[in-house]
Amino acid sequence: xxxRRTFLIRPSRSILLRLAAAGSLVAAAPLVAAxxxxxxxxxxPQLVRIVRDATRQFVNVDVATTFGYGxxxxxxxxxxxxxxxxxxxxxxxxxxxxxxxxxxxxxxxxPSGGRLRLVGVEFLVLxxxxxxxxxGAPPVLEGQVFNLVNSPNRFNLPAFFELHVWAWRNNPxxxxxxxxxxxxxxxxxxxxxxxxxxx
Numbered sequence: 345x346x347x348r349r350t351f352l353i354r355p356s357r358s359i360l361l362r363l364a365a366a367g368s369l370v371a372a373a374p375l376v377a378a379x380x381x382x383x384x385x386x387x388x389p390q391l392v393r394i395v396r397d398a399t400r401q402f403v404n405v406d407v408a409t410t411f412g413y414g415x416x417x418x419x420x421x422x423x424x425x426x427x428x429x430x431x432x433x434x435x436x437x438x439x440x441x442x443x444x445x446x447x448x449x450x451x452x453x454x455p456s457g458g459r460l461r462l463v464g465v466e467f468l469v470l471x472x473x474x475x476x477x478x479x480g481a482p483p484v485l486e487g488q489v490f491n492l493v494n495s496p497n498r499f500n501l502p503a504f505f506e507l508h509v510w511a512w513r514n515n516p517x518x519x520x521x522x523x524x525x526x527x528x529x530x531x532x533x534x535x536x537x538x539x540x541x542x543x
Contacts, residue, residue, distance in 0.1 A: 391445060391486035392519050395465055395511040398446035403512075405460045408432050408451050417499070419455055419529035426523035428508070429454040429463055430532075438468050441477070443485055454513070455531040463513035463527050471503035483507075488520050 402408040413432040420428040429452045437449045448465035469483055471492060483490040483505050490505035497503075508522050515524040 389519060391488060391509055392511050394445045394486065395448065395509045399448065399451065399462065399465060399511065402451050403462050405432065405451075405453055405462075412436055413451055416450070419532040421529050422523040426517075426525040427454075427527045427529050428452060428466075428523065429527050429529070430460065431466060433468075439470065441469060441473050443467055443469055443483055445485055448509070452508075452527075454527050455529065457531060461512075463524070464508055464510040464515075467507045467509070469505050471505055474505060491522070 402411070402413070405413075409432070412434045414435075416431045416433040419430045422428070432451045432453060434449055437447055449468040450466040451462060452464040452466060453460035454463045467483075467485060467490070469490070471494075474483060475481075482492065485507060488507055490507045493499075493501075493504055493506060495501065495503045506522075508520060508524075510519050510521075510524055513524060513526055515521055515526060517523070517525065
């Protein structure tokens with residue numbers, strides 16, 4: 345079974361050649377908020393286990409805020425299915441240019457029943473400095489190649505690479521696909537949401 349990764353922009357020819365040389369099957373797509381369609385991963389769920397162990401303390405969002413994570417935008421719905429949830433981003437981790445499987449740049453929470461439930465994480469790194477310091481190669485973490493989100497984008501950020509890991513909520517489309525059909529924003533209210541400690 346082959347793993348198919350669809351990027352969120354039309355990558356440059358040189359990036360496509362590098363990815364092809366690395367054995368990645370890349371299909372270019374227009375910049376959209378939709379996820380890449382990776383189906384089922386061939387790799388072991390090692391990254392999922394690492395992330396789950398490293399983020400167990402952040403099941404309570406109040407603990408996450410003491411570690412520098414804060415809400416970024418609102419709850420993110422999919423364009424035609426699923427959702428991501430509410431991202432709590434650690435700005436210092438986002439701009440440091442480093443990737444560590446035990447220190448995700450963003451934690452993802454689902455609003456449900458007046459609580460926030462941890463469902464996954466997102467690894468993020470700015471594209472320009474990463475490409476400059478890594479010979480133009482995209483980031484790879486535990487065998488998973490990151491997606492490139494070009495600028496301009498819906499988040500008003502410079503171009504960046506990202507990788508979702510659904511460590512706390514099963515995703516029927518795969519553990520590393522952007523949108524999760526088992527996550528919803530329907531529980532989001534205008535009232536403050538209390539942290540949830542059960543998943």
